[in-house]
Amino acid sequence: MxxxxxxxxxxxQQVPLPLDVEAIRADFPILSRTVRDGKRLVYxxxxxxxxxxxxxxxxxxxxxxxxxxxxxxxxxxxxEEATARYEAARAxxxxxxxxxxxxxVFTRNSTEAINLVAYALSNxxxxxxxxxxxxxxxxxxxxxVTEMEHHANLVPWQQLCERTGATLRWLGLTDDGRLxxxxxxxxxxxxTRLVAVTQQSNILGTINPLGEISARAREVGAxxxxxxxQSVPHQPVDVTTLGADFLVFSGHKMLGPTGVGVLWGRYExxxxxxxxxxxxxxxxxxRMEGSTFMPPPQRFEAGVPMTAQVIGLAAAVEYLQQLxxxxxxxxxxxxxxxxxxxxxxxxxVTVIGPPDTVARGGAVSFTVEGxxxxxxxxxxxxxGVEVRVGHHCAWPVVRRYGVPATTRATFYVHTGYDxxxxxxxxxxxxxxxxxxxxxxxx
Amino acid sequence: MQLQSMYQEIIxxxxxxxxxxxxREPFEAEVHHVNPTCGDEVxxxxxxxxxxxxxxxxxxxxxxxxxxxxxAMYELVVGRSVPEALETGExxxxxxxxxxxxxxxxxxxxxxEDAIAFAGVSKYPARIKCALMSWMALKDASARALAAxxxxxxxxx
Numbered sequence: 037m038x039x040x041x042x043x044x045x046x047x048x049q050q051v052p053l054p055l056d057v058e059a060i061r062a063d064f065p066i067l068s069r070t071v072r073d074g075k076r077l078v079y080x081x082x083x084x085x086x087x088x089x090x091x092x093x094x095x096x097x098x099x100x101x102x103x104x105x106x107x108x109x110x111x112x113x114x115x116e117e118a119t120a121r122y123e124a125a126r127a128x129x130x131x132x133x134x135x136x137x138x139x140x141v142f143t144r145n146s147t148e149a150i151n152l153v154a155y156a157l158s159n160x161x162x163x164x165x166x167x168x169x170x171x172x173x174x175x176x177x178x179x180x181v182t183e184m185e186h187h188a189n190l191v192p193w194q195q196l197c198e199r200t201g202a203t204l205r206w207l208g209l210t211d212d213g214r215l216x217x218x219x220x221x222x223x224x225x226x227x228t229r230l231v232a233v234t235q236q237s238n239i240l241g242t243i244n245p246l247g248e249i250s251a252r253a254r255e256v257g258a259x260x261x262x263x264x265x266q267s268v269p270h271q272p273v274d275v276t277t278l279g280a281d282f283l284v285f286s287g288h289k290m291l292g293p294t295g296v297g298v299l300w301g302r303y304e305x306x307x308x309x310x311x312x313x314x315x316x317x318x319x320x321x322x323r324m325e326g327s328t329f330m331p332p333p334q335r336f337e338a339g340v341p342m343t344a345q346v347i348g349l350a351a352a353v354e355y356l357q358q359l360x361x362x363x364x365x366x367x368x369x370x371x372x373x374x375x376x377x378x379x380x381x382x383x384x385v386t387v388i389g390p391p392d393t394v395a396r397g398g399a400v401s402f403t404v405e406g407x408x409x410x411x412x413x414x415x416x417x418x419x420g421v422e423v424r425v426g427h428h429c430a431w432p433v434v435r436r437y438g439v440p441a442t443t444r445a446t447f448y449v450h451t452g453y454d455x456x457x458x459x460x461x462x463x464x465x466x467x468x469x470x471x472x473x474x475x476x477x478x
Numbered sequence: 479m480q481l482q483s484m485y486q487e488i489i490x491x492x493x494x495x496x497x498x499x500x501x502r503e504p505f506e507a508e509v510h511h512v513n514p515t516c517g518d519e520v521x522x523x524x525x526x527x528x529x530x531x532x533x534x535x536x537x538x539x540x541x542x543x544x545x546x547x548x549x550a551m552y553e554l555v556v557g558r559s560v561p562e563a564l565e566t567g568e569x570x571x572x573x574x575x576x577x578x579x580x581x582x583x584x585x586x587x588x589x590x591e592d593a594i595a596f597a598g599v600s601k602y603p604a605r606i607k608c609a610l611m612s613w614m615a616l617k618d619a620s621a622r623a624l625a626a627x628x629x630x631x632x633x634x635x
Contacts (some may be wrong), residue, residue, distance in 0.1 A: 072480065318634045340575065404632055410541030410608065411485075418481045424518040434517070440539055468544075470490075 038137075046288040048377035050453050051370050054363040057452035063089040063355075064450055075420025078458045081401050083238055083266060083446030084424050085288045088352070095351035096344045106340045108317050111359070122343050123428070125350035126333075132353045133283065134274035141299040141306070141333040144345055146265040147188040149284035149299035150232070152336060153261060154192040156309040157230065158199045163318035168310035171259065173229050175201035176328070178222050180231045180258070182207040182215055183436055186238050187429045189263040193232055210437055213240040213389040220252050223335060228258040235267035239428040239444060240389035241372070241399035250279030261306065265289055269448075270368055270397055272361040281305050287345065291449075293353035296345035299336070306332035320469045336390060341441070364449055368398035371456060375400050378460040384473045385463060388437050404463060406472035409441040415466035421458050483578075483598035484605070486541070489548075492592065493542040498552035502535035507622035511615040513607055518544040518559050520612055526627055534616065543596070543605050546606040548612035550593040560620045566590070567613040574610055576600045 061067050064087050071077050079087060099121060107112035107122040123137065130140040143149040160172035173179070179193045183206055197204045205223050207218045215233075222230055233255045236243050246262060251259040261282040267273055268283070269290035275283055282305070287296040301309075311318055311329055315338035320328040329335045354430035356364065373393045373419055379385050390396045404412050415426035424444045427434045445459055467473030501508075505523035518540030525533040525578050534556055536548050551570075555563040569586050570593055576582035578601040587594050599609045 409543040410518075410543070410605070414484070414602070414605070415481060431517070440519075469485075 039359075048374045048381070048410060050374060053370055053452065054366040055359060056447055059452060060359075060450045063164070065090065067450060071420050071422070072418055075418075076458075078139045078419075078421040078455045079461060080421060080423045080445040080447065080451070082269075082448035082451075083444065084350060085294070086269065086291050087450070088291055088293065088348075089353055092351045094346040096293060099344045099347045104344075105362070107343055108334070110338070114179050120339065120342060121347055125346045128350040129298060129346075129353055130300075132357065133268065134276045135300050136303075138333060139275075139300055139303050139306065141336045142341055143284075143297045143299050143336075144295055144342070145286040145288070145297035146263060146284040147192075147297075149282075149297050150189055150261070150263070151192045152299055152312040153282055153301075153309075154196040155312040158196055159310045159312070161200060163310045165310070165311050167308060170306070170308040173200045175204050176227060177202040177229045178201070178225070178227045179433045180205050180207065180228050182233050182244075183209045183428065183432050184215060184237045184242065184244075185232070185234055185241065185432075186263065186265065187431070188265070189232050189234060189261075190432070191409055193230075203227075204445075207233075209433070212391065213237075213242050214395075215242070215244055215435075217245070217248060220249065221347040223374065224249070224256060224258060225253045226256050228253070230261060232261040232263065234246055234263040234265075235273070236270070236397045236399070237389070237430070237433070237445075238266045238399060239313070239401050239430045239433050239442065241401070242390055243271075243395040243397055244449050246279060254279070266397065266399065269356075271365040275300055287349040287352065290349075290352055291355055292349035293345040295342050298349075301332070302330065306336070309335075311335050311338070315339050317341075359449060367445050367449065368451075369393050370399060371451055371453070372396065372398045373421070374453060375445065375447075376455045376457060377460070379463070382463055382467075382473070384467065387443050388434075388439065398451075399444060400446075401442040401444040403439050403442055404466060404473070407466055407470050409443045411470065412443045412463065412466050415469055416459070416462045419458070419462045419465060421462045423459070453473065480601075484602060486595040486598060486617040488592050488595040489542065489546040492530070492546035492549040496545060496549040498535065498549065498556065499537065500535060501537050502533060505533070506537065507619045507627045509619045509622065510616050511611055511618070513540065513544065513611050515607070516541070518608055518611055520544070520615050522548070522612065522615040522619050524623040525615070526560070526620075526623050531555050531558055531560060531563055534619075536612070536615075538612075540611075541605075541608055542608055543599055545613050547593070547596060547609045548615075550591075550596070551612050551616060554593055555616065556592055560624060564617060564620065565619060569578075570596075570613055571610065573597055574600050574606045577620070 103117035105118040107119040130137045157173040210216045244252050259281040264279040264283045264285040264413040268285035282302040287358040288294040386403050388401045409425040508523045510521045513587045520538035522536040583597040596609050
């Protein structure tokens with residue numbers, strides 16, 4: 037278990053923040069509403085879903101107001117315009133991660149993107165087309181995950197193994213909330229077909245050393261899938277240097293709309309995968325006896341796509357690019373350092389995860405001695421501080437650290453030091469309310 | 479602060495000093511229920527004498543609401559018949575669905591005893607399942623215990 041470093045008197049320092057929080061807050065109307073009888077909304081749950089700036093809402097509305105039609109169908113002017121907007125958005129979103137447009141597949145969210153890959157790998161085993169069998173997973177093969185994964189990057193792989201007879205293996209965690217890579221060379225071996233790992237833990241905040249994992253995956257010829265749901269929104273990510281074959285992320289966690297996510301894949305790999313969902317717009321020729329399929333990305337986008345959401349996500353990407361992802365990352369690092377120092381000043385508070393900002397993002401999970409996280413969250417909510425409580429869809433992680441659940445605060449571009457002060461004041465209030473803390477436990 | 483409406487002193491008392499806690503013999507059925515969104519857990523055993531709940535014993539971990547609820551339920555159901563206890567459970571469910579309507583709580587006050595203190599929870603939808611978990615476990619365990627003890631009630635031939 038990670039211990040709280042007690043630094044009484046060290047003092048939390050407010051270094052100047054890279055982003056202009058007040059100006060940014062003006063772009064997010066929801067932040068000016070109040071909650072629980074007039075309390076200022078202190079939104080510290082961006083890790084679950086982010087709030088949306090006006091430019092994203094405007095982009096979606098503008099699409100519906102001016103050129104709503106089903107893209108890639110029909111020859112009328114609206115359909116042409118909708119297709120152009122949809123494909124321009126694909127190029128914008130691809131450029132954000134250093135990828136060409138044809139390597140960007142739109143899904144509902146990260147969860148669906150991971151399922152797409154997992155089902156493609158089992159469909160490959162039974163594909164009648166030789167070209168789709170290259171990455172088939174079957175008996176004797178191994179899939180590697182880590183103990184740190186969100187359920188979305190764990191359960192689909194468990195299910196793939198159950199469907200195919202492959203074996204699931206995993207890398208464990210160290211006491212200070214990092215991946216234990218001491219057995220990397222044995223866990224990832226010549227039987228490994230795919231390694232699936234998160235770039236940043238949604239519960240611990242840990243940023244993982246992908247280079248080392250990627251090198252080992254390459255060595256044994258395994259594919260590498262990176263879960264970027266908590267990294268792409270918060271730090272620069274470039275697929276040309278990532279060393280991965282797949283990267284997944286969700287629009288709604290990066291200022292974009294719900295209902296759109298991204299699967300990026302190296303073209304050569306995508307091109308060798310059979311489809312997951314089938315139907316309209318992913319086909320080449322359909323006969324009653326059988327069908328052939330379009331090349332990527334269309335092969336993986338069956339049905340009329342979530343056009344307005346994709347356009348909204350492109351607007352979110354442009355908003356983040358204007359801020360600059362380096363500055364977004366620096367902003368959150370300063371906030372995280374401040375939050376860790378402030379929480380360390382409260383007796384009875386234990387941070388679960390790395391105790392400093394080295395290779396660590398802005399997700400801070402903690403427990404308060406003598407108060408269940410649900411009850412902590414309830415007091416925080418009463419004071420307008422909105423955090424996540426529970427196991428954060430990463431049940432093996434809380435089990436690993438011997439706690440039933442945690443309270444988690446996550447930061448984003450509109451978060452300021454005042455939000456973190458509100459958080460720590462509310463934690464102290466929870467201790468007062470339940471009569472614990474300051475060394476006294478009831 | 480609205481918190482006092484949920485965290486009544488009675489609830490905090492049950493949480494700090496739970497009644498009837500601990501797993502005991504004999505029992506005819508044991509169930510384990512969880513609240514998957516947050517990880518509250520309860521293991522609950524039922525011992526029947528005829529159709530009377532001779533004992534309800536339990537272990538659990540979780541938030542104050544979930545753990546206080548099982549303690550208050552223990553006080554309310556032990557010594558009662560299964561149908562009576564389940565009817566009380568239905569009324570507790572009604573209270574949880576009352577969205578803070580005081581007239582509902584007033585009608586159920588005599589029947590629910592300490593459990594009426596959970597009326598404030600009904601204003602917080604995210605916490606209702608914490609309060610209901612133990613009652614769901616009781617319903618499940620009672621049905622299994624009845625099936626196990628009633629010669630014509632089970633499938634086992």
